[in-house]
Amino acid sequence: MSQLSQSHLLGIRNLTTRDIELIFETADNFKSIINQPIKKVPSLRDVTVANVFFENSTRTRISFELAEKRLSADVVNFSASSSSVKKGETLLDTVNNILAMKVDMVVMRHASPGAPHFLARHIKANVINAGDGTHEHPTQALLDAYSIREKLGSVAGKKVALIGDILHSRVALSNIFALQKLGAEVMVCGPPTLLPRYVRELGVRIELSVRKALEWCDVANVLRIQLERQQLKYFPSLREYTLYYGINLQMLNSLNKRITLMHPGPINRGVELSSDAADSPHSIILDQVENGVAIRMAVLYLLANRQV
Numbered sequence: 001m002s003q004l005s006q007s008h009l010l011g012i013r014n015l016t017t018r019d020i021e022l023i024f025e026t027a028d029n030f031k032s033i034i035n036q037p038i039k040k041v042p043s044l045r046d047v048t049v050a051n052v053f054f055e056n057s058t059r060t061r062i063s064f065e066l067a068e069k070r071l072s073a074d075v076v077n078f079s080a081s082s083s084s085v086k087k088g089e090t091l092l093d094t095v096n097n098i099l100a101m102k103v104d105m106v107v108m109r110h111a112s113p114g115a116p117h118f119l120a121r122h123i124k125a126n127v128i129n130a131g132d133g134t135h136e137h138p139t140q141a142l143l144d145a146y147s148i149r150e151k152l153g154s155v156a157g158k159k160v161a162l163i164g165d166i167l168h169s170r171v172a173l174s175n176i177f178a179l180q181k182l183g184a185e186v187m188v189c190g191p192p193t194l195l196p197r198y199v200r201e202l203g204v205r206i207e208l209s210v211r212k213a214l215e216w217c218d219v220a221n222v223l224r225i226q227l228e229r230q231q232l233k234y235f236p237s238l239r240e241y242t243l244y245y246g247i248n249l250q251m252l253n254s255l256n257k258r259i260t261l262m263h264p265g266p267i268n269r270g271v272e273l274s275s276d277a278a279d280s281p282h283s284i285i286l287d288q289v290e291n292g293v294a295i296r297m298a299v300l301y302l303l304a305n306r307q308v
């Protein structure tokens with residue numbers, strides 16, 4: 001039987017290409033199931049999953065919860081803002097207390113890079129990283145690559161530009177790893193202050209002009225300016241950012257080809273993306289959200305059924 005090489009999903013960096021393909025094939029099955037009138041399967045009956053969110057989230061948290069419920073898992077939700085973390089409890093104590101109640105899997109979002117890796121070293125449950133600070137967001141990259149495969153037939157050989165705040169985005173790093181493993185060419189584009197120095201070592205193209213990036217790519221994945229993670233001023237004003245790096249429908253229509261437009265959400269409408277572009281036929285933003293549930297079902301299913 002095919003199975004994942006890992007017992008946790010901490011990042012894309014340590015997945016093999018075969019792992020990613022296996023997740024996609026499993027997600028294909030789940031996608032057809034969730035489009036049927038009866039969306040629920042018993043695959044994770046008797047498995048208890050804790051969604052432990054130390055950072056805000058709408059899409060990712062709801063998507064994991066729906067994926068778990070459609071697999072018939074028992075689900076407990078925890079958000080840091082309403083917990084004893086505010087009273088000074090450590091991460092390990094919080095999670096060990098949840099595990100003492102017999103939890104099998106932990107889906108965690110945390111503001112500190114490496115927090116899920118730390119947890120995986122100390123607890124028995126399978127850990128899924130739902131975003132660790134500016135580091136990785138593996139299920140987002142999987143659903144992004146899966147959506148490209150669905151729209152364009154394959155990821156291999158496609159040119160994908162990641163445009164925006166590369167420095168603070170965990171979606172960017174996970175996307176770079178996933179797309180490269182699947183054989184795509186990757187470009188990053190944004191103001192020089194928002195391109196991390198290490199990006200040169202990752203084998204990606206670097207482009208400062210958004211116009212040139214759009215002319216080069218088959219797919220543009222537009223990323224949000226992560227104002228909440230910026231301690232410094234990386235650009236003069238949001239207005240100036242939009243002027244130089246904002247994407248609108250007129251720009252997309254002026255290209256001599258049709259490109260696919262993506263965004264992980266939440267969109268800052270009128271900043272990195274205009275509403276007419278986000279809502280245009282170029283956009284597969286809502287397909288990404290739909291595919292997120294199937295991808296997360298696949299990851300949960302494959303981790304829960306892994307034989308050791």
Ligand code: NCD
Binds near residue numbers: 131140170223
């Ligand atoms: C992203 C995240 O939280 O990293 N969103 C998401 O998971 N859908 C991107 C973002 O916050 O801009």
